[in-house]
Amino acid sequence: MSDIPLLPNHQSGPKKLTPEQENQQLKKIIRELGLKVTQQRMDILRIVKAGDRHFTAQDIFEAVSETNTSIGFATVYRFLKALSAKAFVTEVRMGGMPARYEWSSQEHHDHLTCTVCGKVVEFENDEIEKLQEEVAKSLGFILTDHILELFGVCSSTHCQKVYKSAPES
Amino acid sequence: MSDIPLLPNHQSGPKKLTPEQENQQLKKIIRELGLKVTQQRMDILRIVKAGDRHFTAQDIFEAVSETNTSIGFATVYRFLKALSAKAFVTEVRMGGMPARYEWSSQEHHDHLTCTVCGKVVEFENDEIEKLQEEVAKSLGFILTDHILELFGVCSSTHCQKVYKSAPES
DNA sequence: ATTATTTTGATAATGATTCTCAAGTTCAGG
């Protein structure tokens, strides 16, 4: 129960942490939230920290389900909410689509989404950030957060073609 | 450039249009969408064009209901969708909250929302827009749209106080 | 171990939006 089957899902940069060390790390995070350490929360946290960049609650549910027989959606949502309340994960809600979550230790970044194929590219731009601060200040606000989502058509020939032949939408 | 007749485009500024002229205007818009002119669509359009800046579907439903006895939610949503498909209105969906719509003839602008009292201030910033274009281009995208929403605390003493005494969120 | 608290998960509930389809309208042509 303390051994984690190493998923071949490590795409890059394997951190040199023994399973035990990783567990301690995860537990520490959970305790920082003022919550009890449970198997479910460990599982969710492990997936969120290790996996691909953007998750939906559904993704996490499915990923955890592979290891842990039965986990409930409620638990996933509850814990993600707790994590994002303390800014361990960032919750991005857009359009009518399910919210996406991502581990937020990394640098802040915004998103550029291809409206044809759905590909998401991340970027960061300090100048834009600075201008945002200025705008807020000039309007008497203390800036606390922002959402910047760009939409466009990516460079793939397929998407370009679809875009150019689009009947005006 | 050329001289632009200043249109008093404020809601307080009464446009010198006879009801009949206004109706013709509305009908023209509906026909441009390739749709039939119906009482419901006229009503919705009138409200959207004349009213306050930001609407939810609920708002529009209620406003129209005052005049037109029974209108369905489906009709409101359907027509708003048609309008936003042709960019007559802009649909902004955020967070878990209902979508907001606004008549988009006016200049493009973004929003700065006070997270305490909910006040929404509009702004526009050409520099930010330009930088967005650059970012997209540098990533090989054709930029077609964007959402920029800033969040902060407005200058009212109440909101400032709440913010400063907040227990860390 | 024992117990006081938390947490969980199945399921119901919610809220916004969309779908379905029978009944009602619109509009072009006679």
Added chain:
DNA sequence: CCTGAACTTGAGAATCATTATCAAAATAAT
């Protein structure tokens, strides 16, 4: 101004993501 084909409507059901409920199970402190 009739008629009918095509388009719209609205009421309610259906979806979808997310929350709430609550008895049963797990955790942590004694």
